[in-house]
Amino acid sequence: MKKFISIFLVLAMVFSLGACAQKTEAPAQTPAETPAAETPAAEPSAEEPFAGKIAIVTNTLSQNEEEYRSAQQMVEKYGDKKIMHVLWPDNFMTEQEQMISTITKIGSDPEVKALIINQAVPGTNAAVDKLLETRDDMFIAYCSPQENPPDVVERADLILQPDELGMGSTIPEQAQKMGAKTFVHYSFPRHMSVVLLSARRDLMIETCKKIGLEFVDATAPDPTGDSGVPGAQQFILEDVPKMVEKYGKDTAFFSTNCAMQTPLIKACYDAGAIYPQPCCPSPYHGYPSALGIESTGYSADAMANVISETAKKLKDAGLLGRFSTWPVPVAMMNTVASTEYAVKWINGEVGDELDTKVLEELMTEYANGISVKTNTYVENSAEYPTFRLIMMDFLTYSEEDII
The missing domain is CATH 3.40.50.11400 (Rossmann fold)
Structure with missing residues (x-):
């Protein structure tokens, strides 16, 4: 089934969507141990959903x-x-x-x-x-x-x-539908060295020019750098209000990094700006922690509840129609x-x-x-x-x- 694989290892791109993370209060986990090589292969039974x-x-x-x-x-x-x-x-x-x-x-x-x-x-x-x-x-x-x-x-x-490439057009277009006149793109050199992310930014620039949005290429601190995730998050919290003061509330914000989504949503919420989509589309990504919403699980009912509570928070702030995501994680x-x-x-x-x-x-x-x-x-x-x-x-x- 597998193609022949060269023995030469491929150098890893310097990129991490894992650093692009949703932070929780839980401690870091340690890798689970797998069974030893001596473990014999078991014969599947008729009741098993699949063998092995x-x-x-x-x-x-x-x-x-x-x-x-x-x-x-x-x-x-x-x-x-x-x-x-x-x-x-x-x-x-x-x-x-x-x-x-x-x-x-x-x-x-x-x-x-x-x-x-x-x-x-x-x-x-x-x-x-x-x-x-x-x-x-x-x-x-x-x-x-x-x-x-x-x-x-x-x-x-x-x-x-x-x-990612399709998002180069869909995200700016969604921002415009929600009333944006300016589109701010937060990233950093490590992410921009990734082919797909860099190409997506170029497409965003092209799309913004085509539909009449002003594109702002903003450099944020790398969460894996000296200031870490807290420094990157603090930068977002401080920079978004400055951008809104400069370009107005009809400014849409996007970041390539997951760890920045919670502060970005909170800052957009506080400033009354526009937030078209998290980097990893999901009703859970950044929204509950940014808006103080308790998540009770990941079932269909739990997801509907998170979406409903998010909409309530946005309604209270007069921001319905200015925040969006994808309907499932x-x-x-x-x-x-x-x-x-x-x-x-x-x-x-x-x-x-x-x-x-x-x-x-x-x-x-x-x-x-x-x-x-x-x-x-x-x-x-x-x-x-x-x-x-x-x-x-x-x-x-x-x-x-x-x-």
């Missing part, structure tokens, strides 16, 4: 709660004897050897039939290369990869990522859909060639019937059918969302 196990690798709870929780949902559904939830090290950028060790341990268990990685942070390719030296019989899915797309395709059977959807697809692959319900129709049906099921479509990633006229780019319609908070 599926390993899901996520960032820690303190790095990205949505990814962590989505893996836990799969553990709750299938049980910890079928789903192995393993964690990347918190400081994965400086702990590449531990990443390799984590994936190698997973591969040493012959019962593991599929590997889901969310996020596929820098260093994932090198870790998977070690796995593929001994295992070429495993279904591998990458979610939100941060390494060179053609190299990623050589290693993974399924790649899922929000359509895309990071969680990616874990769930790729895991469910892996189950079908293990059970022989899909073959080695990616069945896009089945994949999109699984996503739509997760999204409670909201249609989810994917596009093929294209680079330099080369198409990569297993690399699926996700796009959804916006949820613009309104009276209709209040229950």
